[in-house]
Amino acid sequence: MSGNILEVSGLTKTVGGGKKIVDGLSFDMKKGEILGLLGPNGAGKTTTIRMIVGLMSKTDGSVTINGRDLDEQGKACRANIGAIVENPTFYEYMSGYKNLKLWGRMAGGSVTEERISEVVSLVKLEDAIKDKVKKYSLGMKQRLGVAQAILHRPSLLILDEPTNGLDPKGIRELRDYLRELADEGISTLVSSHLLSEMQLMCDRVVIMEKGKVIDISDLSSLNAYGDKDQVAVSISVKKGQGEAAKTAVSVLEEVTVASHETENELLLDMGRDRIPELNRVLVKAGIDVFGIESKRTSLEEKFLQLTSGKADKEAN
Amino acid sequence: MFALLHNEWSKLWNKKQPWIFIGILIVISIGTAFLYTAFDTLEGAGTEGDGENWEVTLELENEQYAQTIAESDDEWEREFAQDRIEENEALLAAGVDPNETNNAVFLNEMIYVGTAFITLFAVILASTIVSSEQDKGTLKHLFVRPYERWQFLVAKFITVILFAAVMLVTVTAVQYLMGTIMFGTGSFSTPVVEYGMGGVITTTVAEVFPQKIGLYFLNMLMFVVISFSISILFKSQTLAVGIGIFILFGTNILQGFAPLLQDYFWYPYVFLPHMTLQSYVVTDEFIPGVGLGFSLAVLAVYAVLFLGAATAFFQKRDLV
Ligand SMILES: Nc1ncnc2c1ncn2[C@@H]1O[C@H](COP(=O)(O)OP(=O)(O)OP(=O)(O)O)[C@@H](O)[C@H]1O
Ligand SMILES: [Mg+2]
Numbered sequence: 001m002s003g004n005i006l007e008v009s010g011l012t013k014t015v016g017g018g019k020k021i022v023d024g025l026s027f028d029m030k031k032g033e034i035l036g037l038l039g040p041n042g043a044g045k046t047t048t049i050r051m052i053v054g055l056m057s058k059t060d061g062s063v064t065i066n067g068r069d070l071d072e073q074g075k076a077c078r079a080n081i082g083a084i085v086e087n088p089t090f091y092e093y094m095s096g097y098k099n100l101k102l103w104g105r106m107a108g109g110s111v112t113e114e115r116i117s118e119v120v121s122l123v124k125l126e127d128a129i130k131d132k133v134k135k136y137s138l139g140m141k142q143r144l145g146v147a148q149a150i151l152h153r154p155s156l157l158i159l160d161e162p163t164n165g166l167d168p169k170g171i172r173e174l175r176d177y178l179r180e181l182a183d184e185g186i187s188t189l190v191s192s193h194l195l196s197e198m199q200l201m202c203d204r205v206v207i208m209e210k211g212k213v214i215d216i217s218d219l220s221s222l223n224a225y226g227d228k229d230q231v232a233v234s235i236s237v238k239k240g241q242g243e244a245a246k247t248a249v250s251v252l253e254e255v256t257v258a259s260h261e262t263e264n265e266l267l268l269d270m271g272r273d274r275i276p277e278l279n280r281v282l283v284k285a286g287i288d289v290f291g292i293e294s295k296r297t298s299l300e301e302k303f304l305q306l307t308s309g310k311a312d313k314e315a316n
Numbered sequence: 317m318f319a320l321l322h323n324e325w326s327k328l329w330n331k332k333q334p335w336i337f338i339g340i341l342i343v344i345s346i347g348t349a350f351l352y353t354a355f356d357t358l359e360g361a362g363t364e365g366d367g368e369n370w371e372v373t374l375e376l377e378n379e380q381y382a383q384t385i386a387e388s389d390d391e392w393e394r395e396f397a398q399d400r401i402e403e404n405e406a407l408l409a410a411g412v413d414p415n416e417t418n419n420a421v422f423l424n425e426m427i428y429v430g431t432a433f434i435t436l437f438a439v440i441l442a443s444t445i446v447s448s449e450q451d452k453g454t455l456k457h458l459f460v461r462p463y464e465r466w467q468f469l470v471a472k473f474i475t476v477i478l479f480a481a482v483m484l485v486t487v488t489a490v491q492y493l494m495g496t497i498m499f500g501t502g503s504f505s506t507p508v509v510e511y512g513m514g515g516v517i518t519t520t521v522a523e524v525f526p527q528k529i530g531l532y533f534l535n536m537l538m539f540v541v542i543s544f545s546i547s548i549l550f551k552s553q554t555l556a557v558g559i560g561i562f563i564l565f566g567t568n569i570l571q572g573f574a575p576l577l578q579d580y581f582w583y584p585y586v587f588l589p590h591m592t593l594q595s596y597v598v599t600d601e602f603i604p605g606v607g608l609g610f611s612l613a614v615l616a617v618y619a620v621l622f623l624g625a626a627t628a629f630f631q632k633r634d635l636v
Pocket of ligand 2: 045046086160
């Protein structure tokens with residue numbers, strides 16, 4: 001057996017009218033990995049998660065959790081999962097403690113009183129745990145949701161937009177906690193459209209759009225910064241010379257114009273080591289350069305490039 | 317599986333709803349006792365405490381009714397008088413004093429006031445126990461736990477039945493208590509007369525009361541099955557409560573049409589006419605050839621169909 005906690009292959013969901021809201025999605029997740037599912041609104045993240053946890057039937061493809069096929073051993077698969085789908089939901093007329101108690105009972109007696117208090121202090125809800133959930137703030141519910149998801153010590157955590165409603169401190173704590181779990185070998189699949197968030201939280205991200213995987217990025221390499229790396233370069237030139245600059249730049253190979261928003265600015269995607277060459281070309285073409293600025297391609301830019309580029313191509 | 321039942325039971329009692337239901341039933345049971353005394357003194361005015369004279373009173377009444385029959389032009393009035401004569405004759409024949417009351421007689425006569433509300437409350441609970449969790453979004457977080465979906469349905473269904481049983485015990489206990497306080501202790505072997513569509517029978521409390529309760533419970537179970545299934549199939553609690561209550565009243569209305577419909581061969585195979593099982597206390601057959609066994613068989617088949625369809629649908633459907 002491979003060391004993968006989760007294997008998704010060719011996952012497809014077709015809804016009424018033959019529309020594919022998830023389309024041939026494939027990715028693997030290693031044990032102890034924190035994998036991000038990143039995509040704009042409506043990309044199909046929640047739908048993917050629903051199929052993985054068995055809330056929704058899949059039209060095609062397969063899901064394997066801890067070596068078990070979801071279709072054949074659904075119950076055993078779910079026993080290994082702790083999940084928040086879309087948003088955490090509770091019995092609002094009961095206290096947070098009673099909610100956890102109910103949840104614990106469904107884990108077949110493995111959740112003790114000590115485990116409940118351990119989890120409660122982990123998500124820092126000690127003060128509110130005896131209050132009815134209807135009095136909780138959004139962030140408190142989110143914390144209780146995390147508590148509920150990890151209560152029975154699952155080996156795979158699936159959290160749909162867990163940072164939604166959390167304050168910066170809460171986000172940081174969640175991040176640290178997920179990292180701690182990862183060190184213990186517990187894997188987390190986390191979805192978000194907050195890119196900067198994902199950059200800090202995840203080992204890898206699956207970028208999806210319109211139900212398809214458009215990129216799987218290893219963030220450790222993306223965060224590193226070397227001479228050969230692709231960077232985003234923004235050039236500001238004299239007003240009115242934007243078009244000329246674009247033409248001048250076009251002689252350079254392996255340099256692409258990412259966007260050309262205003263008439264005196266140009267955004268390029270290129271290797272960092274070629275900036276001096278770019279400078280020479282611009283000067284030779286008689287363009288007045290006010291500044292050349294290079295930024296490391298953050299996930300955010302990559303994400304935006306990937307998704308908007310794709311969208312443009314489809315529109316044309 | 318037991319964990320699920322335990323959870324459902326604790327979720328139920330953490331809500332206000334069941335306490336309100338129980339509270340209303342207690343108030344109704346107490347109120348029934350007062351109403352009963354009010355009507356009792358009204359009816360028996362002048363003859364109260366006259367232990368020997370009740371037979372004379374009944375005979376006098378019958379003479380009056382006989383006169384009504386002779387004089388009245390109103391057919392309904394004549395029919396009513398005829399019915400009363402038959403009832404009084406049955407009382408006389410059985411030696412049952414209609415003014416004699418004790419806790420056993422009170423309980424036996426008035427239990428159906430409370431149970432009408434029990435059915436209503438059971439229908440409401442059955443229609444909301446699944447669909448409210450769907451509306452609040454808690455259902456999806458149940459489904460990600462290592463159980464089969466039908467197990468949640470079973471736990472919820474049993475919870476409704478158990479709660480109905482608790483309501484029934486409450487009503488019986490409070491009415492018995494009120495009966496004891498207001499009418500004194502009496503024997504369960506007190507002879508009583510039961511009136512029904514099929515006529516009048518003479519029996520004892522000990523004999524007839526368990527029949528009433530048993531048949532009532534089976535009947536209520538059927539209402540629960542229907543509203544529970546409909547709330548799942550149509551994903552709507554309002555529709556389920558509505559249909560439940562519609563059937564509740566609809567069965568009574570349908571009884572009015574029974575003479576028109578009962579000649580059709582399909583009539584006995586529709587579940588609606590069978591949903592007044594309590595009438596089997598006094599009747600053996602509600603239309604010729606259709607007895608209790610037949611009714612139960614028809615209802616059982618429908619119950620299996622309803623629950624089967626609901627479960628199959630629930631197992632398969634995408635939860636959003
Ligand atoms: N049951 C359904 N029937 C038809 N279309 C659906 C259904 N559920 C979702 N969709 C569509 O599928 C697409 C993906 O929805 P999904 O909720 O998976 O997106 P998401 O990536 O989670 O978005 P968000 O970031 O807004 O949460 C959307 O366009 C949505 O309209
Ligand atoms: Mg979503």
